Amino acid sequence: MVKVMVYHIGGDNPRANTALKLVRSGLAEAVRTIPRGVLVLDPYAKLPVSRSDATIVSSNGILVVDASWRRLRLPRKGLKRRLPLLLAANPVNFGRPFILSSAEALAASLYIAGFRDEARRVLSVFKWGPAFFMVNAKLLSAYEGRDAYGVISVECRLLREVVGVEMGDCGPESLTSLYKNIVSRYIDEGK
Known part of the structure; x- marks a missing residue:
């Protein structure tokens, strides 16, 4: 079984906090320091998580920094990866x-x-958990089994064809810049 870790910073509603619910349910471990070699989810990383990360995740685990988007301070340790384009299913x-x-x-x-x-086990403790996989079925299927640059290629195609975003040179840097702008807008809106 994969070691799932939460580095909790706080700043959001503890009763609605999904990471803390995972810890309470025994599906994740709360950590005070970032273990060496762990895969750290970082929304500003250049490369997306991919099938190529399976060995690292299997041997060292995966960690999410749990904080309000407004107070997100990312640790310097760990192998950083971002998520590709996906849709939220939480309420x-x-x-x-x-x-x-x-x-x-x-x-x-x-x-x-x-x-x-x-x-699936991670989201099994949430009523809306199955909806995440239904909403993102095509996206997850498109990303699954690809290396980081394969995931980036799929993201670029989706942004052009589905979302209508035109990007001249679609690659790691341009995607990271686009995603930073989107996250900044959400933060400005108070989300």
């Missing part, structure tokens, strides 16, 4: 791209890296 941000709960981020990363059962 707070349903249907919004990129703004996933901590539990959704963990589940998506596990799924893309090839740990489907663990991904």
Whole structure:
């Protein structure tokens, strides 16, 4: 079984906090320091999580930094990966791209890296958990089994064809810049 970890910073509603619910349910471990070699989910990382990360996740685990988007301070340790384009299924941000709960981020990363059962287990404690996989079925299927640059290629195609975003040179840097702008807008809106 994959080691799932939560580095809790706080700043949001503890009763609605999905990462803390995972810890209370025994599906994740709260950590005070970032373990060496762990895969850290970082919304500003250049490379997305991919099947190529399976060995790291299997041997060292995966960690989500649990904090309000407004107070997100990321640790310097760990192998950093971001999520590719996905939609939230949680009641707070349903249907919004990129703004996933901590539990959704963990589940998506596990799924893309090839740990489907663990991904489903992570979201099993939420009523809306199955909806995440239904809403993102095509996206997860498109990303699954690809390396980081394969995931980026799929993201670029989806942004052009589905979302209508035209990007001249669609690559790691341009996607990271686009996602930073989207997250900044959500923060400015108070989400």
